Amino acid sequence: MKLDEFFVTGEPLIYGGMVSIVLVTSAAIFLLTYLKRWGWLWQEWLTTVDHKKIGIMYILSALAMLFRGGVDALMMRIQLTFPNMNFLGAQHYDEIFTTHGTVMIIFMAMPFLIGLMNIVVPLQIGARDFAFPFLNALSFWSFFFGAMLFNVSFVIGGSPDAGWTSYTPLAGAALSPGPGQNFYLLGLQLAGIGTLATGINLMVTILKMRAPGMKLFQMPIFTWSTLVTTFIIIFAFPILTVALALMTIDRIFGAQFFTLTGEGMPMMWANLFWMWGHPEVYIVILPAFGIFSEIIATFARKQLFGYKAMVWSMILIAGLSFLVWVHHFFTMGAGALVNSVFSVSTMLIAVPTGVKIFNWLATLYKSRIQITTAMLWALAFIPSFVMGGVTGVMLGMAAADYQFHNSYFLIAHFHYVLIAGTVFACFAGLVYWYPKMFGHKMNERIGKHSFWWFLIGFHVCFFPQHFVGLDGMPRRIFTIIPEWMPLNVISTVGAFGMGVGFVIFVYNIYYSWKNSPRETNGDAWDGRTLEWATPTPVPFYNFATVPKVSGLDAFLSMKKKGETTFDETKLEAIHMPSNTGRPFIMMGILFFASFALVFEWIGLAAVGLIGTLIMMGIRSFDYDEGYYVEVDEIKKIERTVRGL
């Protein structure tokens, strides 16, 4: 392979990308060396098994991915503003909508939410870490290296271009030769390992490590949403694993699963993909529901209305989410009966979702609402998300979907649920738990600016797309006809509004780090659940003494009784896991193996795989039992952080 085949050449935008990658990397290396921070990076971050730090790394990576996916989006919007634009060619446009979709769902939405779960769930249930801290670090590095693998494709080898759904036969070896599609397959596969492991890890953590007395139906609602999500992850992700593996075997080893030759079945890919894919959209929306429930209860200063109904509707949604996948390809021609069955099951999902909407409204009803930035995101979520739900039901009517399918109407639908649902929740959750994570709030005034820019930009961008879709504009086209221009211009303007909102949001992180007053007690919002019982900054062991729980909103009753998580009479030495660099190294080696497989260098890939197995063997012989934090040290730490 020649060097100019290895690197992507001939695209000025991509040369620009290369230059900025080199610049940013050199700047980072320079800064780390100049400030002598390499040791710090290794000891504090790369080798950490602390769920709070891992969560922060997840969120930082997700923000970076949001930036990347956002730049993709803006480039697409520029290209679609006017007819006959020459900003992106057809090929480049195809690559960009593929990477945009994949990055946003797999490398932005999921890791962002998993990052919040990492930080919050153990704190909410009174646990000192995950059930398997080593595995948790492994999960993070698997996601991180998977994301890296997927992202290098645009400078090395070329990006995938068959859509985030990668339908065969288009995505097969015959019609998409070269490494592009392999980057998709192996990047997702690598990150998928970590997602499944996190699912198992969180499920065991929640089932086994709750504070004494906390029954399942006394868990904070975000923890509940996480538990339900882990259930979906565990039952959906293996399907993706298999689907990706089969396509990889097709492409690299010449099997005939999804091919047009050898009696292969291209539509089987669509089925497998959506048997994972629809549950996946609920993996990214249920935690969002959980976040909004927490925020609404906190700032309405009321107990969440209909707690049990909220939980049961999530469980119902999770179950139904496995029974609707065919609605993504009603037009495949499965026949009237099949389409009707899936049409009905699809519309059924709107029922438990509606229950949740009314519960939020009832929580807000007659309450004294505190309009904070986090609450603004939650309040905006409710009506915006309902619009996405309504178009969802419209799309769910099989006969009507023959008209809507693959048009901009569909694009509008899923952006209304994914942005107004998931992305708003990520922002809201970050703002809400920010003081717990970093010891200071994000600035409220700047936060509100960023909220309004983003919210208005969002509606300006996506509302017109309903109509241009009904006017017949299909998705995944790289140029428009003059009739569609006015609405597309509006849409592009809105997209830039969202871009401004995002930039303000990120600026706010910097501004608040410099200027926000530091938290003096751990309870930044007068919260109700246990995460607010810990002092800020949270000691690495979380709870000096684990409280006894006897009902919902555990921290609220602790406050009434004047209890804290530092009861000097009950202190005992705390057992903690040791840091380790092995998850990082192991996943680094697997990254190497996957990279080799992308280019079909089988020998090198085998070497990498053997290296990974050796690392697993070494892990098996590791009997490191962690260490104890002694009572005196706990006392010292607690007194400093509590200012006693």
Place this chain on the structure above:
Amino acid sequence: MSTQEWSTGPYEYRTQEGRMTILGFWIFLGAEVVLFSTLFATYAVLFGRTADAPLPGDLFEPGITLAMTFLLLTSSFTCGLAIHNMRAGSLKGLITWLIITLALGLGFLGFEIYEFVHYAHEGATLQSSAFWSAFFVLAGTHGVHVTLGIGWAVLLLIQLVQRGLNPVTSRKVFVVSLYWHFLDVIWIFIFTSVYLIGMVV
């Protein structure tokens, strides 16, 4: 992490860590069930799509598959005996039965490799048709699992010799035994729905 301990019951359940690991592994097996179900579904969908390649009925041989089934079922039984010995506190019994289990597993793998090579000679390979792709990937995934299980158990044998029986080693052995029985269950499904049906259709 939790350090709660119990002083009665089987070793592997005496620490909170052991209990969590075992629960986590059960959940992992749940995910494995989904993984194999997907492969079975794929196989079922692609059944009969042999294109120009030989039909399964012409290639599958009752003798070999019966032998494989016998080996694997017996190994599950001996694996159970190994755990029985572990519970009774007999390190020697545990090691002996574990080695017998692995030997049976190796025998199974030997037959499987022979079988695959034989089919390839007859013109049925991973590449020859959708049906054969599905067959090799389904049976092969099971085979790879068995191989990994053997490698894993060998590492545990070394640790047993080094450290004897304690809550950690017995937890590890118990988990590997769960894995082994699980592979046996999967094989029963492969035997019936792939080989038996493939031979008569």
